[in-house]
Amino acid sequence: MTDRTDVSDRYRQGMITRRSVLGDAHVDRANANETPFDQPFQRLITEAAWGTVWSGSHFSKRERSIVTIALLAALGQDDEVAMHIRATANTGATKEDIREALLHVAIYAGVPAANHAIKIAKSVYAEMEASAGAEEVTK
Structure with a gap:
C-alpha cells in the first residue's frame, strides 16, 4: 500500500x-x-x-541476527523472536550462536526470559527442520 x-x-x-x-x-x-x-x-x-x-x-547480518534475537528475548517479544529465529536461515546465525546469545539473556535479563525464548527457538527450529525434510522428500 x-x-x-x-x-x-x-x-x-x-x-x-x-x-x-x-x-x-x-x-x-x-x-x-x-x-x-x-x-x-x-x-x-x-x-x-x-x-x-x-x-x-x-556488523554482519549474522551478528545483527544474534544481537536482535537476544534483545527481543530479553524484552519478551515472542512473535518477533520466532520471526528472527526463522530468519537465521538467511543470516547465517547458527543454532549454537542463538543458544549462546540466550545464555547471555539468562544472565543479563533473567532466566524466565531466556527459558521462554529457548522454548520458542526449539519449536521454530523443529518446524524449520520438518519443513526442510519435507522439501527433501518432494525433490
Missing part, C-alpha cells in the same frame, strides 16, 4: 535488506496486509530498522 513513486533510497535499501533477511514471502505478506493506518509505521521500520540499522556495514 506504500506509494511506490515516493520512496527514498533508504526505503529501497531497507526493502532489499528486509527481503534478504526475512524472505520474500514474509515481506510480500506484510505488504499485502498494509493499510493506511499502519503504512507510516511500515515505512518507518523499513527505512530505520532495515534501511539504516540492518543495512549498516559494521
Whole structure:
C-alpha cells in the first residue's frame, strides 16, 4: 500500500535488506496486509530498522541476527523472536550462536526470559527442520 513513486533510497535499501533477511514471502505478506493506518509505521521500520540499522556495514547480518534475537528475548517479544529465529536461515546465525546469545539473556535479563525464548527457538527450529525434510522428500 506504500506509494511506490515516493520512496527514498533508504526505503529501497531497507526493502532489499528486509527481503534478504526475512524472505520474500514474509515481506510480500506484510505488504499485502498494509493499510493506511499502519503504512507510516511500515515505512518507518523499513527505512530505520532495515534501511539504516540492518543495512549498516559494521556488523554482519549474522551478528545483527544474534544481537536482535537476544534483545527481543530479553524484552519478551515472542512473535518477533520466532520471526528472527526463522530468519537465521538467511543470516547465517547458527543454532549454537542463538543458544549462546540466550545464555547471555539468562544472565543479563533473567532466566524466565531466556527459558521462554529457548522454548520458542526449539519449536521454530523443529518446524524449520520438518519443513526442510519435507522439501527433501518432494525433490
